[in-house]
Amino acid sequence: MVFNEHKRKIQSHFSHAHHYEKYALVQKTVAQRLMGHILNRYTMLGLPPPKRILEIGCGSGFLTQLLKINFPDSFCISVDLSEEMILRARENHNGSQIAFAVMDGENLALSGSFDLVCSSLCMQWFVSRKAALERLYEYLAPGGLFMASTLAAGTFEEWRESCNQMGVACAVPFYPSIDQLNAERPRSGHGLWSSETLIEPVDNAWAFLQALKAIGAHTAPAGYRAVSSSSLRRVMYYFDQHYSYLSYAVAYGWFRKAPCQGVFVTGTDTAIGKTVVSAALVQAWQALYWKPFQTGVAEEKPDHAIITSLVRRKDGKLPKILPSLLVLSAALSPFEAMLREQKSYSFEDFHLTPSCKADDVLVIEGAGGVMVPLTAHTLLRDAILKIGLPVILVVRSGLGTLNHTLLSVESLKNVGIAIAGIVMNGKPQPHNRKAIEERTGVPIIAELDWLEEGITPQTILAMSQALPAFNVLVQ
Structure with a gap:
């Protein structure tokens, strides 16, 4: 030497x-x-x-x-x-x-x-x-x-x-x-x-x-x-x-080191647009989709069904959906829904179960926001940490987003969770975008128009074209 x-x-x-x-x-x-x-x-x-x-x-x-x-x-x-x-x-x-x-x-x-x-x-x-x-x-x-x-x-x-x-x-x-x-x-x-x-x-x-x-x-x-x-x-x-x-x-x-290629999509709130963003990511990267914890199926169709209806693979096949670990009827946090339905789940059994090929990209969608309870002693944040994939945080673009976004980013960073980027949903607000990037140091990777209804495969395809390639995002 x-x-x-x-x-x-x-x-x-x-x-x-x-x-x-x-x-x-x-x-x-x-x-x-x-x-x-x-x-x-x-x-x-x-x-x-x-x-x-x-x-x-x-x-x-x-x-x-x-x-x-x-x-x-x-x-x-x-x-x-x-x-x-x-x-x-x-x-x-x-x-x-x-x-x-x-x-x-x-x-x-x-x-x-x-x-x-x-x-x-x-x-x-x-x-x-x-x-x-x-x-x-x-x-x-x-x-x-x-x-x-x-x-x-x-x-x-x-x-x-x-x-x-x-x-x-x-x-x-x-x-x-x-x-x-x-x-x-x-x-x-x-x-x-x-x-x-x-x-x-x-x-x-x-x-x-x-x-x-x-x-x-x-x-x-x-x-x-x-x-x-x-x-x-x-x-x-x-x-x-x-x-x-x-x-x-x-x-x-x-x-x-991340156990595979992929991201964990979470948000500052429920109904923030995580599923739409997940669909756009699955479309952009031709990725696998996994929703480990699914709640609210008694009131709405499950998120994997939404992904299936909106994403179009290049080979013409349906997107590959991995089965949920826990499916609950009530539109509540997983912990509260399990209490109501008298079900239980051990967080010790929670692991990255899907087997991905080397060139696969996995998009995991969380339930609710970062601090949503999963069990009596664990939060969604604990699941993100255990999985080991970087986060894409979905936030609103309008009034109130600064407080929610800064708190969510701080919560993730406090336990060492990597944040690959933030997606802002809604009418573009340049002052909010500037404040979030300056105060968090996390890049805004896309600003997507919020659509209450009328989302189609064409809409998702257009959104996907505004997203960075996976290898660019995590480099």
């Missing part, structure tokens, strides 16, 4: 970290916390254990050990920039279900895909984090998870403050904020970064600097010029007078 000077320094420093296990206490704690996040995410999404795991920046194997304990039947490839670290990890953990390789996590040379790609406190050493994440995303199998921890803004703030007070250039990198990290994640998959602050007691500044060197984590940012000994002593003296601890702002992130 050929590295630039900065990467060579990182590699060299970690290769000479002969006392890593003794001093890397925070690293061990963070690996344990990350493993907890991984297990919680698998449970929340109802995913089976990963068959293939890729670990980036394994070090001496803190996270490696936890992965093998919790996923004993998984095959794991663990890579690190440092050959010395790989040798140590191999000594600590061996077996037929694990392989180690000296490799740059930013520029991998591997074949195949992985159900889980993970990394603990490695990404802060990446030269181009956003580009690296995009490349790692490509290694995920459909429905696969990426989970990582990294240092974030606020780490070593006490040392930075000491440098600032003494007017000395600080060798601590500027770590990213949570907002920066969230802005860098792949747009088409669900995901979210959050953070916590860990406090590590230190005897004095000298002990802190020596501990960093002992674990190989003392590489200054590229372009940093070392300060004089006298300047460093002044910083150390200030630190010792004011602090006896250091803060680690640790970010934990996850994102999930």
Whole structure:
């Protein structure tokens, strides 16, 4: 492998970290916390254990050990920039279900895909984090998870403050904020970064600097010029007078690759035009249609019948409709309708059941709005998160849409749901469109005229021509 000077320094420093296990206490704690996040995410999404795991920046194997304990039947490839670290990890953990390789996590040379790609406190050493994440995303199998921890803004703030007070250039990198990290994640998959602050007691500044060197984590940012000994002593003296601890702002992130090509259509309200928009999408993309939860069939014909009557496939056949999981008579939320009809449904059984071919596109239509109750303890938002497809949010164009749209977008973003775009229904309102795009950061992908009646296949065909191609929407 050929590295630039900065990467060579990182590699060299970690290769000479002969006392890593003794001093890397925070690293061990963070690996344990990350493993907890991984297990919680698998449970929340109802995913089976990963068959293939890729670990980036394994070090001496803190996270490696936890992965093998919790996923004993998984095959794991663990890579690190440092050959010395790989040798140590191999000594600590061996077996037929694990392989180690000296490799740059930013520029991998591997074949195949992985159900889980993970990394603990490695990404802060990446030269181009956003580009690296995009490349790692490509290694995920459909429905696969990426989970990582990294240092974030606020780490070593006490040392930075000491440098600032003494007017000395600080060798601590500027770590990213949570907002920066969230802005860098792949747009088409669900995901979210959050953070916590860990406090590590230190005897004095000298002990802190020596501990960093002992674990190989003392590489200054590229372009940093070392300060004089006298300047460093002044910083150390200030630190010792004011602090006896250091803060680690640790970010934990996850994102999930969509399990198949498709979108989940939801809205800010009921009767907002989700079915018409779904029909236009099915027409535009020649897609499959699925309505997992159907209510109100006693009063109106089911939505799949509307799709069948409005969509025309290019081959002349009827659109492919996948069967609903739950069909209820009352025009209520699924939860209320089930109570009235004395039916029950376990959300644990809810999965993306349709088997789609590689070139199929699936359009899923939700029931009601984002926060509609599905069961006693779950909302439609939980179903969207579990399915793993990006959302198309259908909203009104007129008065009142700003409040409903902003709240719906906030609700989706708060749990890491990706929003591919917004469709506005009704007479175009340029001021509302501008406000929604500016305040949400989500693109308006179409503005469709609202039609109370008289919707025909020709109407849907015309609407479909105003929609972007699927690969353009999710790129």
